[in-house]
Amino acid sequence: FLFLKSFHKKNTTTKLNPPPSPWRLPVIGNLHQLSLHPHRSFYSLSLRYGPLMLFHFGRVPTLVVSSADAALEVLKTNDIKFSNRPKTKMVDKLLNGGRDLAFAPYGEYWRQVKSLCALHLLSKKTIQSFECVRKQEINVMMDTLEKASSSSSSSTVNLSQLLTTLTNDVITTAVLGRKYSSEEGGNNSNNLVRRFNELLGAFPLGEFIPVLAWIDRIRGLDKKVEKVNDEIDVFLEKVVQEHEDHSDEEMSAFVDILLSTQKDKTTQFELDRKGLKILLVELLFAGAATTFTLMEWTMTELLRHPECMKKLRDEIRSVSTHDLYVTEKEVKEMNYLNMVIKEVLRLHPSGPLIPRELREDVKVNGYDIAAGTRVLINIYAIQRDTATWGADAGEFKPERHLNSLLDFEGQNFKYLPFGSGRRRCPGDGLAMALVEVALANLVKRFDLRFKLGPIGDDKPDLAEATGLDVCRKFPLIVSPFSALSST
Numbered sequence: 378f379l380f381l382k383s384f385h386k387k388n389t390t391t392k393l394n395p396p397p398s399p400w401r402l403p404v405i406g407n408l409h410q411l412s413l414h415p416h417r418s419f420y421s422l423s424l425r426y427g428p429l430m431l432f433h434f435g436r437v438p439t440l441v442v443s444s445a446d447a448a449l450e451v452l453k454t455n456d457i458k459f460s461n462r463p464k465t466k467m468v469d470k471l472l473n474g475g476r477d478l479a480f481a482p483y484g485e486y487w488r489q490v491k492s493l494c495a496l497h498l499l500s501k502k503t504i505q506s507f508e509c510v511r512k513q514e515i516n517v518m519m520d521t522l523e524k525a526s527s528s529s530s531s532s533t534v535n536l537s538q539l540l541t542t543l544t545n546d547v548i549t550t551a552v553l554g555r556k557y558s559s560e561e562g563g564n565n566s567n568n569l570v571r572r573f574n575e576l577l578g579a580f581p582l583g584e585f586i587p588v589l590a591w592i593d594r595i596r597g598l599d600k601k602v603e604k605v606n607d608e609i610d611v612f613l614e615k616v617v618q619e620h621e622d623h624s625d626e627e628m629s630a631f632v633d634i635l636l637s638t639q640k641d642k643t644t645q646f647e648l649d650r651k652g653l654k655i656l657l658v659e660l661l662f663a664g665a666a667t668t669f670t671l672m673e674w675t676m677t678e679l680l681r682h683p684e685c686m687k688k689l690r691d692e693i694r695s696v697s698t699h700d701l702y703v704t705e706k707e708v709k710e711m712n713y714l715n716m717v718i719k720e721v722l723r724l725h726p727s728g729p730l731i732p733r734e735l736r737e738d739v740k741v742n743g744y745d746i747a748a749g750t751r752v753l754i755n756i757y758a759i760q761r762d763t764a765t766w767g768a769d770a771g772e773f774k775p776e777r778h779l780n781s782l783l784d785f786e787g788q789n790f791k792y793l794p795f796g797s798g799r800r801r802c803p804g805d806g807l808a809m810a811l812v813e814v815a816l817a818n819l820v821k822r823f824d825l826r827f828k829l830g831p832i833g834d835d836k837p838d839l840a841e842a843t844g845l846d847v848c849r850k851f852p853l854i855v856s857p858f859s860a861l862s863s864t
């Protein structure tokens with residue numbers, strides 16, 4: 378009887394219809410098919426295996442979604458089932474098992490933190506309140522470029538570095554109340570957040586192939602996590618203390634808003650000290666690298682397409698007719714600028730693979746997928762799909778967004794730079810507020826010429842770095858010339 382029962386069970390299991398899987402090896406599964414740029418490997422494989430593919434990375438099953446139709450099924454039809462994030466070893470160690478927003482399991486804690494972000498931290502009003510910070514830091518960048526442009530014709534600047542500093546300083550001021558720059562020693566926030574981000578994106582082999590966990594120990598992964606956790610804790614404790622000591626002064630950085638939420642006994646939301654610090658570090662890492670990456674790729678594409686650069690500069694000058702700082706109000710009238718940014722987010726999404734985890738068994742497009750399966754929505758593939766974007770999908774053409782109804786809300790599944798549904802990015806407003814005005818000022822004031830590459834190439838390459846946020850592999854080195862005198 379038991380034999381028959383187990384035979385029957387086996388038989389019903391075999392009736393399941395899993396999504397197509399590329400061939401795999403014993404123990405490592407599909408790990409050998411991953412390159413340093415997983416979004417690209419998945420894209421190529423999807424052309425052969427289709428929009429829903431099931432991989433096994435060691436013991437971890439992972440569904441990769443690569444078309445707008447399949448994304449709609451996952452992110453809209455079955456949104457709630459796909460609304461967890463993967464619970465990885467790094468999330469456990471660095472984010473206290475997901476006591477943050479981005480990696481918190483879907484549930485009450487996540488809901489409370491998300492509404493805190495929407496209503497207070499990342500609301501339109503709070504974003505506007507930082508307009509003067511953006512102006513101040515953009516002017517610092519302009520001064521550096523101005524000096525370089527007037528020193529000698531061959532003087533070059535590392536534009537990537539300038540844009541990183543700008544973004545970090547603006548986001549750090551919004552989150553922590555002021556910038557904590559390098560003069561204060563190696564322990565500045567930018568350095569800590571960079572190391573934190575690197576570890577969050579690390580690949581602990583033992584998680585996928587437990588018998589190889591010793592390799593992680595040799596790599597010193599656990600020690601590095603411990604070290605960065607301790608340093609961040611000490612650093613943020615100092616910052617939080619500073620704000621508590623001056624709580625009588627009117628301050629409106631995210632840390633102050635979180636501290637007052639903590640004190641507010643009318644809400645049922647309990648935010649302990651550890652949770653507060655985790656949210657602070659999260660806002661720093663989720664906000665800075667993504668925003669910087671967008672600006673860096675925008676300048677890359679504009680330098681590769683001088684006709685677009687000219688069209689954009691003409692628009693900026695027609696709206697902002699003086700020689701002074703382009704204001705955020707003026708920027709709102711710049712349609713072509715908006716089209717350029719949309720096109721950059723299509724071709725170079727800062728986070729090309731959106732991670733989710735399935736909460737319960739589901740059937741998608743006739744395929745059975747089991748609860749606990751990790752999910753990666755490959756927006757790199759979706760946003761370059763010739764079936765929805767046309768034969769020129771791989772080309773940079775801001776004009777394709779003329780009169781288009783596409784926005785950042787994630788309602789049209791062929792365009793998802795900020796994700797979609799319950800777990801959509803809450804920081805798009807904060808990112809755009811900086812990106813638009815910084816680019817408008819940069820393009821209006823400076824004619825940036827790309828320094829010839831190592832093999833004499835006169836346009837910046839498109840090589841991508843590895844890691845969570847896909848920025849340029851090589852920094853953008855340019856010679857700045859004042860563009861105001863040439864009007």
Ligand code: HEM
Nearest residue numbers: 479663664667668671727794795796797800801802804808
């Ligand atoms: C150009 C800039 C940015 C891009 C392209 C971007 C993109 C994304 C994407 C694709 C997701 C995943 C959404 C999903 O699962 O559906 C996400 C989530 C998130 N982003 Fe952003 N982001 C940017 C800027 C920011 C900023 C400035 C902040 C805050 C300071 C931020 C905070 C977050 C958080 C907290 C989540 C997790 C939301 C959740 O799980 O509920 N992002 N972002």
